[in-house]
Amino acid sequence: MTQSNTNADVQKKRLWFIFLAGPVIYAIYFLTVYVLGEFGCLAGIQHFNFWGINPIHLGVVLLTVIAAFATLGVGLTAFRRWRILHKGAEDPDMDDPKFMLFVGLWLNGLFTVVIVLSAVPMLFGSACDWT
């Protein structure tokens, strides 16, 4: 495989990563928080306290911060790369990378918002109050 083929493959993998990072990070975040919340409540870990903070709340906040920064970071990367292509000369061969970067930056942005908003209710109630 030539060097240019290898570079092209790496570029494609980066594009796919940027394209799908937002939803995939959200999916992992969501599953982790759900498991922590529901399974944690079932296991009774809310009865432990770390510096007066419920471990489920603490876990959700930490996961939210990590996930939100991850999607935000990938989104900003996508934006920077997209802007370089967008401001550059019109090149039809760059249409698809631009498209994937554009979609990637908006998906990452959207899921950053979703991640942050998902954690907001944590601020307002007890994690394991059973309804």
Next chain:
Amino acid sequence: MAKDLAFGPSAEHPHANTVQTGDGRNVISPEEPINERLEKIWADPPGFTGWFRALQNDALGARIMSTAFAFFLLGGIMAILMRTQLLWGESEFLSPQTFNELFTMHGSTMMYLFAVPMLEGFAIFLLPFVLGNREMPFPRLGQFSYFTFVLGGILFFSSFLFGAVPDAGWFAYVPLSGPEYSRGLPLDFWLLGLGVAEVAAIAAGAEIAIAIVRMRAPGMTLSRMPVIAWAYLVTAIMILFAFTTLLIASLMLELDRKIGTQFFNPAAGGSAILWQHLFWIFGHPEVYIQFIPATGMISMITPVFARHRLVGYNYIVIALIATAFLSFALWVHHMFTAGLPQVAMSFFSIASIMIGIPAGIQIFAWISTILFGRPIWTTAFHYVVGFLVTFVLGGISGIMVGVVPFDWQVHDSYFVVAHFHYVLIGGVTFPIFAALYYWFPLFTGRRLSERVGKWNFWLTFTGFHITFFPMHIVGLLGMPRRVYTYQPGIGWEIYNQISTIGAYIIAAGVLLFIINVFRSLAAGEKVDSNPWKADSLEWATAIPAPNYGFAELPIVQSRHPLWDEQSIRQEEELEEHRREKNVAIRSMLQDLAGWPLTWRAALTTSAIDARPTEVFRVSGPSIWPVVTSCGVILMFAAEIFTLRTLVLSGAVATIVGLIGWHWPDHIESTEREVEFERKHNIPVYPNGSPTVSRWSMGLMILLITTCCALFVFSYFYITLSHGAWPMDNIAPPSLILPAIGTIAVLAAAAAMYWANQRIARGELAAMRVGLALAFIFGAIAAGVLIYDLRQVPFAHSLNAYASLYWTLTIFLIAILVGGLAQNLFTQIWSWFGRYTAREHVAVDIGAIYWYATIGFWLLLAGTVYVSPYIL
């Protein structure tokens, strides 16, 4: 070189397609002899048995759609009967039991046998044309999918003949659907009859995904892909996750019912709420599996009749992907009253509201497209507007029920019935009608009557709102769902009567549609090409579409190939490097059009930039998928009645069918194919595509991973719901046997890796040794687990822990046995000399399977054997 190695345009190999621009000019001359040759190669086999053996995408797609519509009519009749019962309070038109059966069958039929199959039928018919290729990647899988669907549906409805009609709702909550409260056959018909249909849906989903990713026309890059392709791509992936979940959940419930496992029995450590989780992990994405392809149809139809390009293509793609992922994060909103922790509920409430954002993006994109355009009010466009109005109203009520306190008031009331009918009829059925009017000329060569169509639309649309709007009100007044009657004078009668009248109006509208179809088939206006002056590739073929789709595959250079001059302009207008690239590709496509003469050739292209990568042979007609399908049905049907000998017979028939289906029909490469490869630098695979095979193995692994994840989820859900683990003082299992098994699995994977490496260098004998070693090690791993089960001191029915232990272990054995079977047949075929350094795809995908098996083993064996020591 043989004298027939004459490639390139010539009098012998003229172009064949008729391509029209938006203003109706013909660009390439029609009806050249090549069409006749392609017609022969791609023809459906004749005669009675030929009907069963046929597997061309248009034939299969049409059959699936017709069958799904028939189920739609059956479901509609049930709805009419229920509405008639609810016309008056304390009516005795139907008994309570019959009413329960009808709402179960109505919901199940519409959700499992109409909506998803109808949309998959559209996909199978349309996608090769829309994508600019000739066929789906696995025609035999599509054929299997059709027969499994129709036979599964017949099995499901045969419950009426046996007086065993399912009656526990389309969601079959435990414990009502469990062995204690639903004795007898009805729920077995539900679980096993629909289980077959689920298998069909998964099969079609896998094929759709691969077609879209790897079988687009050259030049149809991701950014030029039609929105309907994006919609079906995300849907196909969703189907793999969601329907697998239902399959596993159904399996677990059927095991509870038939052999006494305790997954959902709280008295034995199981969890009734677990069923709800599993069902709705499927159930909520299921509605988006229906909605998303419908939006794809709307995105194709709206620009044509608005006479304006789709506004916001990029944003619509973003919305589709976001909707797909978010839809898996909503399921608990069906369980807000089930008694879950607040953290879970608030989480799902937020996601349920956030999904309105991508939906709203699409709505504004369509509205903008219409506002910027000059609409032509065909019947299809009427249905588009009807969809917009109705779906938005349904979406608003959906946001309302996403708010937990509001949902607590309206859960299980008619407000929810109104909501989901607004989104499912408005959001799915109206687009289906629009699509039927729009694509009917492509299917049949005739237009549906616009005059009758307008009557059809207005009756359906008006009838719909008359039926379902009052349900919002009566739901807020307190009328519960699924009640066969109500007290007279309670204030609900007038709303129910209005709804019933509306239902009859809908029925009249649907009847008009049926009349329109039959009249148009017989004497409708004939069309020969692109009657709507549309922009997408399916209208570039002859009408009705020929079996082979495109004689010469197109090169796509824009999102709107038939509207843009770019797609047919002279190549000297392009930049030099693109011109050279296009000339090379066009030369290849012209040669492909004129050849081969003996087998069905299709093209794979790369995922992002749609460069041609392979020419390969797609499967031809065969009876074996039908045999396989019949075997599967026999297994499921026999299990309903617990006729285990017949179940075994069905299993044998299935295995025989699978062997026949996959029996290699080896074709040697000819000099002409070698010359084609040399000239165009594109490999030719007359024995199947390695790319397509690897993708299919990848999707299979995804499916098995989903199954494993669901079992593990169930295991830990039950574990954490329980105090002590394992239950009833059962001792944790020994780690010696699983340790041996782990080493064996690793060794098997290593042996497969080695075998694959050897055959890649042409070392056939070494490959056989590797395969044999892999088989031995794999058999040791399976043997270890079987031995363990034989000596565990508890039966599967003792408690939930025992049920999980047995089930997860047997599932792991099944994974190993699947790998061993594939290995064995690969070994057999290797002795027939099937594999070379260049063609050894069976060894390649076998190795991939065993690498993945390491992960499956660690996950499942770790859960079963190691977790008791940790928890």
